[in-house]
Amino acid sequence: MDLLGQLVNIKFYLLGSYPKGDVGGLLLNIIMALMALGLSFGAGALLGYSRLSCRLYIKIPSMAIVETVRATPLIMIIFWIYFFLPYIFGGNVTLFWSAVVSLAIYAAAYQSEIVRAGIIAVPRGQLEAALSTGMSRYKAMMYVILPQAFRIMLPSFVSFFVSLFKDTSTVFIIGIIELTQAGIIISQREPDKIYAAYVSMGIGFWCVSFAISRVARRLEERIGVFDLESIRPDACRDEFMLLPREKKTGEGMTPAACEPEDSK
Amino acid sequence: MIKFIATNKWFKDRHVLKNINLEIAKGEVIVICGPSGAGKSTLIRTINKLEPIDDGEIIVDGMYLSDPKTDLTLLRAEIGMVFQHFNLYPHKSAIKNITLAPRKVRGLSKNQATDRAEKLLDKVGLIHRRDAFPVQLSGGEQQRVAIARSLAMEPKIMLFDEPTSALDPELINEVLDVMTSLAKEGMTMVVVTHEIGFAQKVADRVVFMDDGEILEEGTPPDIFVNPRHQRTKEFMSSVFHIPIFDANQEED
Ligand SMILES: Nc1ncnc2c1ncn2[C@@H]1O[C@H](COP(=O)(O)OP(=O)(O)OP(=O)(O)O)[C@@H](O)[C@H]1O
Ligand SMILES: [Mg+2]
Numbered sequence: 001m002d003l004l005g006q007l008v009n010i011k012f013y014l015l016g017s018y019p020k021g022d023v024g025g026l027l028l029n030i031i032m033a034l035m036a037l038g039l040s041f042g043a044g045a046l047l048g049y050s051r052l053s054c055r056l057y058i059k060i061p062s063m064a065i066v067e068t069v070r071a072t073p074l075i076m077i078i079f080w081i082y083f084f085l086p087y088i089f090g091g092n093v094t095l096f097w098s099a100v101v102s103l104a105i106y107a108a109a110y111q112s113e114i115v116r117a118g119i120i121a122v123p124r125g126q127l128e129a130a131l132s133t134g135m136s137r138y139k140a141m142m143y144v145i146l147p148q149a150f151r152i153m154l155p156s157f158v159s160f161f162v163s164l165f166k167d168t169s170t171v172f173i174i175g176i177i178e179l180t181q182a183g184i185i186i187s188q189r190e191p192d193k194i195y196a197a198y199v200s201m202g203i204g205f206w207c208v209s210f211a212i213s214r215v216a217r218r219l220e221e222r223i224g225v226f227d228l229e230s231i232r233p234d235a236c237r238d239e240f241m242l243l244p245r246e247k248k249t250g251e252g253m254t255p256a257a258c259e260p261e262d263s264k
Numbered sequence: 265m266i267k268f269i270a271t272n273k274w275f276k277d278r279h280v281l282k283n284i285n286l287e288i289a290k291g292e293v294i295v296i297c298g299p300s301g302a303g304k305s306t307l308i309r310t311i312n313k314l315e316p317i318d319d320g321e322i323i324v325d326g327m328y329l330s331d332p333k334t335d336l337t338l339l340r341a342e343i344g345m346v347f348q349h350f351n352l353y354p355h356k357s358a359i360k361n362i363t364l365a366p367r368k369v370r371g372l373s374k375n376q377a378t379d380r381a382e383k384l385l386d387k388v389g390l391i392h393r394r395d396a397f398p399v400q401l402s403g404g405e406q407q408r409v410a411i412a413r414s415l416a417m418e419p420k421i422m423l424f425d426e427p428t429s430a431l432d433p434e435l436i437n438e439v440l441d442v443m444t445s446l447a448k449e450g451m452t453m454v455v456v457t458h459e460i461g462f463a464q465k466v467a468d469r470v471v472f473m474d475d476g477e478i479l480e481e482g483t484p485p486d487i488f489v490n491p492r493h494q495r496t497k498e499f500m501s502s503v504f505h506i507p508i509f510d511a512n513q514e515e516d
Pocket of ligand 2: 305
């Protein structure tokens with residue numbers, strides 16, 4: 001009942017004090033995630049790509065950047081940017097930009113690893129095949145290597161985006177009224193219904209995360225990710241389970257679990 | 265058409281091509297054989313400069329490979345290459361595998377490239393598999409598509425590096441048949457293979473390599489039946505199960 005009671009606050013959960021004040025709530029989480037992704041995509045791809053270089057003066061700087069960021073908790077990055085950005089750009093950096101820049105830096109480092117792993121996973125023979133038909137290195141990358149790398153990357157990219165979206169909640173710490181902060185404010189207004197506020201926040205994050213992975217699956221099927229089986233949430237492999245076998249099937253790798261019962 | 269002049273290559277301190285001298289005429293079919301690690305793949309890959317050489321010169325259709333000004337894309341557009349593991353583009357259908365390079369390198373229109381690709385698919389007997397993706401094709405079918413992909417650039421030379429050694433025995437012949445008809449049409453071919461039947465039927469010359477060197481070269485009977493070097497004899501008997509049959513001894 002308390003949970004249904006939270007419907008009164010739904011506008012605050014979803015939009016913050018918009019349109020009277022700034023956009024907030026869940027919409028702000030979505031906006032921050034998308035902007036961080038947009039800002040970091042190019043940098044992340046470039047960092048991942050240059051880390052593959054054998055030239056140390058290209059490889060080492062990108063490696064240093066990526067490893068430093070990855071070794072730092074997101075919350076530290078948020079604080080650093082929050083305190084240092086005003087030094088560089090003067091006092092007029094808004095909370096919003098400070099949050100988006102922190103998330104973008106964090107996202108760039110993780111994306112670079114996804115890009116690097118994706119490119120490196122394309123078999124060597126593919127480049128040789130492309131070059132041997134007379135393609136330049138650039139054409140081979142554009143038409144043969146990157147399209148394959150992209151398909152390999154897509155599943156990890158999607159799960160990264162879902163985590164990035166959830167990580168946007170961390171910026172509540174500098175006082176941005178996104179979904180978490182909105183929920184905290186509501187729970188403080190009505191301390192007796194505190195659990196209802198926290199469950200509502202959870203539902204909000206869940207819905208958007210679920211929607212992202214659904215949309216992503218469509219996309220993955222459309223562009224033909226090679227290993228569709230592995231991203232199918234309903235895929236099952238009973239033969240890997242170290243449990244007594246349920247059905248009378250062989251020890252082999254038969255797709256036993258998903259087959260109908262014997263017709264004997 | 266192809267000329268190796270005192271070519272040497274090292275991988276670190278390993279001398280993998282030792283003073284190679286070899287001349288291959290237009291329309292000739294050369295089979296290269298020899299034990300694993302002899303440098304056969306390295307040799308064939310130097311012809312389109314997938315492997316650069318350290319010393320000497322290779323001249324392919326008038327282009328000097330050690331000259332840094334040689335345009336590698338022009339060179340490679342004239343040389344088709346077929347690999348042991350096919351290396352088809354897994355994200356493209358058979359027909360798109362074939363049309364990619366003609367469109368992007370030769371600048372053919374989509375229709376021109378598709379027409380050409382369909383003719384080639386027909387030639388390798390796979391027109392009915394036109395829209396299949398590589399994962400849906402058998403090894404033999406994949407290799408035939410790979411051959412068609414190379415031919416679509418209308419190359420002057422075709423290189424084959426063990427094109428059938430990743431195939432099940434019953435699929436080997438379909439690939440060798442395509443290669444045989446290609447040879448009959450007068451294509452210049454350099455083939456690394458241990459398919460003795462193919463070599464005897466199609467090769468103009470057989471080159472035997474061992475430990476980075478060309479140990480001997482000659483007509484198929486010269487090399488298979490009547491080799492001069494003990495090393496060649498041993499290899500032939502072990503790989504081809506040809507009994508060591510010494511013609512010289514018989515003449516004695
Ligand atoms: N990229 C490389 N780096 C270092 N050494 C290499 C490289 N490629 C080949 N070699 C070495 O060069 C030698 C010749 O190799 P190559 O692949 O040409 O032999 P091959 O005759 O084709 O053998 P196989 O029948 O096994 O294919 C081998 O000793 C191999 O270990
Ligand atoms: Mg080899």
